[in-house]
Amino acid sequence: MKTTHIKSIKIEKIFTELHNNFGGNLEIISNEYKLDLNGNFGRGTIKGIALKNGISYIEFDVTLTDEVVISMMATKNLPIYFTYCSEGSVSHSFGGNSGSVALEKYQTGILTCKRAEENILTFKKEDRTKISLIVVNTTKSETVEGSSLNQRLRNTFFEDSQLDSSVFIGSYNLKIGEKIKELNAIRHTGIVRSLMIEGIVHLILALEIQQRKDDLAAEANATGCLSSKEMEKVKEISEFITNYPENDYTLKMLSRKSGLSNSKLQEGFKFLHDRTVRDFIINERIKKSEQLIRTTDLNISEVVYSIGFTSRSYFSKIFKQKYDCSPKFYKDNQNSLAATA
Incomplete structure (x- = not known):
């Protein structure tokens, strides 16, 4: 088993840590990062981009030669990780030997974590895994107090100032998978590319939040759900x-x-x-x-x-x-x- 510790939500530090642990070829163009694995620990690509207002998008599309654990330490920024699994599956747990839950193909997961606790993702050996993370810094402030997207997300997911850890695994959603395909299909460059990426990432974020809302509303009635x-x-x-x-x-x-x-x-x-x-x-x-x-x-x-x-x-x-x-x-x-x- 190989463990990688990530102690920042800044995209450049995340990819520095991933590069140090997995090797491979790291390419940086503008604010986009791409790490191609060279086969020592597996095959595939890890991509990421920093967007405005403390939001980052990271995508793993990898087949690893060993079980890999990625430990994301909570910071003072109280990040929320909006996740989606397009291929394979990953398991999630918090630090301190807590129980784990599985995030399966086509499922969404929303991970919140209080300070000084870890979000732990475990990738299976030899299984292709494609998982996307939208990382939101919820303490990002703007001119009008309480009006920013970050603050509204913090109010929604850290309710009543109770900064507890939580994991929400949603039901199956193919629409998000289609948007991720659109994201990967963008061939434009410059400001057009940046605007298109930002628009699709925000749409994926909205779909994940709506999925949570719909699932909570339907929680009392579990019939009719498709596998x-x-x-x-x-x-x-x-x-x-x-x-x-x-x-x-x-x-x-x-x-x-x-x-x-x-x-x-x-x-x-x-x-x-x-x-x-x-x-x-x-x-x-x-x-x-x-x-x-x-x-x-x-x-x-x-x-x-x-x-x-x-x-x-x-x-x-x-x-x-x-x-x-x-x-x-x-x-x-x-x-x-x-x-x-």
């Missing part, structure tokens, strides 16, 4: 529909393909996309139609039938609902409309 494997099936079916929206789908056929009951499938789509299965299929067809109108020479009737619709009038109606204009008008003015679609 991680079931959510994975919903995700696979969603991607299949997105790739082939023109197919003639039925709920029965999709249920059989996924191995889920009709009700489980509908529940998963409502949770992941906030739509029924039917509405999701229609939305994906309309998105595909917009792409075809914009990028091909197909006429409107050809587009309608190529995406699985049989009624041009129905297609025109729902296209206008989404893009606020008729398909013909969109095609005739695509250069000016495509940017706002």
Whole structure:
């Protein structure tokens, strides 16, 4: 077992400690850090970026050759760690031989820690683990006392000035995983990159807080929750529909393909996309139609039938609902409309 102690929430000190312990190649560009492991302790990448207002984002995507413990010591800044597991699993415990809890694939975790106590994350040996941490310094002050995001988070998670340690493990959430993919897909540079990263990180933070709120509200009713494997099936079916929206789908056929009951499938789509299965299929067809109108020479009737619709009038109606204009008008003015679609 290998243990790494991190005694700061400053991104540069965190990566200095990680580099000292794991070796590898550390690359620093502007305020972004990237540590590529060289195989001595495992394979993969650890990335991080410092954002405004005492917020940092760190992402581990690693397969380690030994069990690794990362001990994050609480500081006077009273950090909150908003976590999300995209692959594998990690266990969390506090210092002092306390019991551990597991953070599994697609789950969120919110970790608070009083001064002089440790948040301990344990990575399994030889398992690919992808985990994201949004670290928030809750004592960051601004001009108007009590108005900053940091102060509001402190008031929410350290209630009534009782600065106790706590860990909240949320239910499964695929939307956060999709936002993390968007984050990793950013190819812009300079200020555009910084603004896009900051926007997505703040959105992930909002989704994690909302997940906690929803879970606490539903705590008394544990029925109807999907397992991680079931959510994975919903995700696979969603991607299949997105790739082939023109197919003639039925709920029965999709249920059989996924191995889920009709009700489980509908529940998963409502949770992941906030739509029924039917509405999701229609939305994906309309998105595909917009792409075809914009990028091909197909006429409107050809587009309608190529995406699985049989009624041009129905297609025109729902296209206008989404893009606020008729398909013909969109095609005739695509250069000016495509940017706002």
